[in-house]
Amino acid sequence: MNTLQSIGYPIYFENTLSELVNFVQQGNYSRFFVLTDENTGKHCLPLLQQHIGKLDNFDIIEINAGEESKNIDFCVGVWKMLIDFSADRQSLLINLGGGVISDLGGFAASTYKRGIDFVHVPTTLLSQVDASVGGKTGIDLDNIKNIIGTFTQPKAVFIEHAFLKTLPARQILSGLAEMLKHGLIADAGYWNKLKYSDLDNPSAELVHHSVAIKNKVVIEDPHEKGIRKSLNFGHTIGHSIETYSLMNDDNPLTHGEAIAAGMICEAKLSAMKIGLSEDELSEITAIIMGLYPKYDIAESCYKTLYNIMLKDKKNQSGKINCSLLTKIGQCRIDNICTEEELYQSISYYAAL
Numbered sequence: 001m002n003t004l005q006s007i008g009y010p011i012y013f014e015n016t017l018s019e020l021v022n023f024v025q026q027g028n029y030s031r032f033f034v035l036t037d038e039n040t041g042k043h044c045l046p047l048l049q050q051h052i053g054k055l056d057n058f059d060i061i062e063i064n065a066g067e068e069s070k071n072i073d074f075c076v077g078v079w080k081m082l083i084d085f086s087a088d089r090q091s092l093l094i095n096l097g098g099g100v101i102s103d104l105g106g107f108a109a110s111t112y113k114r115g116i117d118f119v120h121v122p123t124t125l126l127s128q129v130d131a132s133v134g135g136k137t138g139i140d141l142d143n144i145k146n147i148i149g150t151f152t153q154p155k156a157v158f159i160e161h162a163f164l165k166t167l168p169a170r171q172i173l174s175g176l177a178e179m180l181k182h183g184l185i186a187d188a189g190y191w192n193k194l195k196y197s198d199l200d201n202p203s204a205e206l207v208h209h210s211v212a213i214k215n216k217v218v219i220e221d222p223h224e225k226g227i228r229k230s231l232n233f234g235h236t237i238g239h240s241i242e243t244y245s246l247m248n249d250d251n252p253l254t255h256g257e258a259i260a261a262g263m264i265c266e267a268k269l270s271a272m273k274i275g276l277s278e279d280e281l282s283e284i285t286a287i288i289m290g291l292y293p294k295y296d297i298a299e300s301c302y303k304t305l306y307n308i309m310l311k312d313k314k315n316q317s318g319k320i321n322c323s324l325l326t327k328i329g330q331c332r333i334d335n336i337c338t339e340e341e342l343y344q345s346i347s348y349y350a351a352l
């Protein structure tokens, strides 16, 4: 599997941890830091240390696992640790973890001393196929996801398939939603391939294929002025469901579970508004429902979901803007959706 070239940085898929050692040795860094959470500290750090253990002058910064850590308090914690360790501008931050670690670590690094270098070593399927590529960093504030952040590219990304071995099945499913999305928005052949693959354990080739799709889109449109918005398919309604679940459920939905529900709603919107065929809507619905548990959404919640959508970063002049499908493998951006249309699409999902 070939190394992909992104916006000024490589994405490695083979001999990744040896490549990381080479990268650190050649980088002339004064010292480096590994950011982990409690799970990646336990499951992933030992393998990383087998390689970087050869190097000296590194320290580990560990935070609590989960989205609850992706906020300014934990970011301040990381900044303070960097100060305590006397990190200078020649320091490197290695983000070893899922999307929470890459988003928070990327943000902390991009702002510390006006920016130090960072690399991602993504350890969840979701972060391998999505969060680690494209240069978005960020944190949540007051239950608004990713509302504070920067576009800052990592210096390299190292995608090591072995890390997925310890990932719980629910987290695999979470990342799978983004892979399905990649097929739906850009590559019908890939969608068909996914349909017939072992989706409990997506192969390294499938991961590579997904990253290649995402990478192509972000290279074309790094700052999300146009085509990159296609990656938001499923995310307008999906994010609102995710936020709602985070606020209300003891065991909240994962990002991918929420996006899976959002993709069904937005496929329905696609059929209502821009000509996705009923056959393809049924196919998308059946495949996703076959993989993900149904999330109950009562009619009394629709308004709350709508109010959350009104805060979406992608809105223009207060109007809700969705990326929708004209057919499987083809996405059209900038579709303004009315409150009524959004409710209709959520009822379609709720009635399944």
Ligand SMILES: NC(=O)c1ccc[n+]([C@@H]2O[C@H](COP(=O)([O-])OP(=O)(O)OC[C@H]3O[C@@H](n4cnc5c(N)ncnc54)[C@H](O)[C@@H]3O)[C@@H](O)[C@H]2O)c1
Residues within 6 Å of the ligand: 037, 038, 039, 040, 043, 044, 065, 066, 067, 070, 097, 098, 099, 100, 101, 103, 123, 124, 125, 126, 127, 130, 131, 132, 133, 134, 135, 136, 137, 145, 146, 163, 164, 165, 166, 167, 168, 171, 174, 255
């Ligand atoms: N920047 C972007 O472009 C982008 C894109 C998509 C998602 N995101 C963000 O990513 C976040 C979600 O990412 P995520 O799903 O990876 O969440 P996460 O980082 O919280 O990881 C999920 C869970 O898996 C654990 N874990 C990680 N690697 C493991 C391993 N190898 N073995 C066992 N357990 C492991 C983590 O500790 C955590 O409990 C969200 O905050 C989302 O906003 C960002």
Ligand SMILES: [Zn+2]
Residues within 6 Å of the ligand: 130, 178, 235, 255, 259
């Ligand atoms: Zn997503």
